[in-house]
Amino acid sequence: MEVLDLSDLREQRLKLIEELRKEGKNPYPYRYEKEMKVEEIKKKYNHIDAGELLENDVFKFAGRVMSIRKHGKSAFFVLKDDTGRIQAYIRKDKVPEGKYDEFKKYMDIGDWVGIEGFPFKTHTGELTLLVLNFEILSKALRPLPEKWHGLKDKEVKYRQRYVDMIANDDTLKTFVTRFKAIRYIREFLNSKGFIEVETPTLHPILGGANARPFVTHLNVYDTDMYLRIAPELYLKRLVVGGMEKIYEIGKNFRNEGVSYKHNPEFTMMELYQAYADYTDMMKITEEVLSYVVKKIHGTTKINYQGVEIDFTPPFKRVKMRDFIKEHLDVDILEDPDEKLVEVLKENGVDVMVEDKGHYIDELWSLVEHHVIQPTFVLEHPVEISPLAKRHREDPRVTERFELIIHGRELANAFSELNDPVDQLQRFKKQVELKDMGDEEAQMMDLDFVRALEYGLPPTGGLGIGIDRFVMFLTNAETIRDVIAYPIVKPMRFEDEENLFNSDE
Helix, strand or coil: CCCCCHHHHHHHHHHHHHHHHHCCCCCCCCCCCCCCCHHHHHHHHCCCCCCCECCCCCEEEEEEEEEEEEECCEEEEEEEECCEEEEEEEEHHHCCCCHHHHHHHHCCCCCEEEEEEEEEECCCCCEEEEEEEEEEEECCCCCCCCCCCCECCCCHHHHCHHHHHHHCHHHHHHHHHHHHHHHHHHHHHHHCCCEECCCCCEECCCCCCCCCCCEEEEHHHCEEEEECCCCHHHHHHHHHCCCCEEEEEEEEECCCCCECCECCEEEEEEEEEECCCHHHHHHHHHHHHHHHHHHHHCCCEEEECCEEEECCCCCEEEEHHHHHHHHHCCCCCCCCHHHHHHHHHHCCCCCCCCCHHHHHHHHHHHHHHHCCCCEEEECCEHHHCCCECECCCCCCEECEEEEEECCEEEEEEEEECCCHHHHHHHHHHHHHHHHCCCCCCCCCCHHHHHHHHCCCCCEEEEEEEHHHHHHHHHCCCCHHHCCCCCCCCCCCHHHHHCCECCCC
8 A cells, every 4th residue: 555655745835835935926925804604605695596696796715625626727626614615616717817827736635725706506506606816825735634534543633633623524513512612601600690710720739529630840839739630629719708609611630541531631610609509509500501502402402322312401310329229229328338348349349448438439330321311410428528518408418419411420519518627527538548548539628628717608519521511512422522632642743644644
């Protein structure tokens, strides 16, 4: 199989660029007055009849050349922008003298071009732009992979996302959908009186979640710092300070594995509302998710991996205790630890840290996949909820829920623990777990306890995983498809260059 020689192709295109410059033409001009996008053109002109020419509707358009079909003194070519693709038609007798020869000589697939022309429909009914003039806006030195057939390694789409977006319209659409979804979340929360805030990404003390951190070093103070695993404790400090309805959308970092639902760098939305509890958080979760799904899809029912997922409120509610008992015949509140361990071993699970909280976590992992439709799993035991308030009717569990959809956690929420004495004891338990070898246990944060001693009002808190939510919105099989630049194993540049070949 002949290997595609990128260096030869680059050299050919570099020569074309040099020739353009000798002719006084800039292959990389500074700007272009684009007047319409593909989406707007199609909306405005799709109604015209086959063979109809709108010669008086002249406008400027710009995009990337995706294909070219030359026919002697004319050519059809396809242009792409961030809303779609449209065909263009250039004919020697319709452009200024010498321009068609310039097109034939210098235009390549992958180039950015600006055209001036008008719309018409071909006899086969395809909306097309008839070119009256054009300008090369950026010469591409590298050819595009032919419909991705030139890939040896599927991971190249994650390593060179820009090429994936060029070649695959669905990839570009996915990221447009992602950023629209974040905009709609903000739109919804702002309309409810929430204020968007910022908290630190570098933390001196680890907290807000149970996870293994990334450690870095702050030279100016000669001290280790942690990339945040969650903004929770800083956000609650703002509520102590008097802010009543706040949210933050930002990156969290957890030094853990990569899977279809995990990336070490991920995006979360966390909000806190004073005078609210976890039942209020259920309501706002239902409202914000259904709002965004409907804005994106026009309905609250979507198809995900062949299954209809219904985001119409209210969502189903089940107690964690009841769900585990139904599927594993073990009571996480009443049965002794030995019984929990026995059930885990029967299911092939060995727990690294011998602690009831870890037993319960592992039992839940065995049954989580049974939850398909949006479901609030309620009342997690105190052992696995160090920042949640004890349930007002059963102190063995907390006022907490996780929203599970299609077997994965999408949201987590509490009636926030605001008793400083109770919080101090929970932190001490976390320290004990860390001493037992639990690398994900939280640290003692005495400043946070001090903040609680100044008084945190009754507060509801909620976190939603943006990446996992976008997976549902875009029918993505893996989280890596909805993160523009997911974590990949480092590779030498020269080795990455060899991931393409001519026609595999």
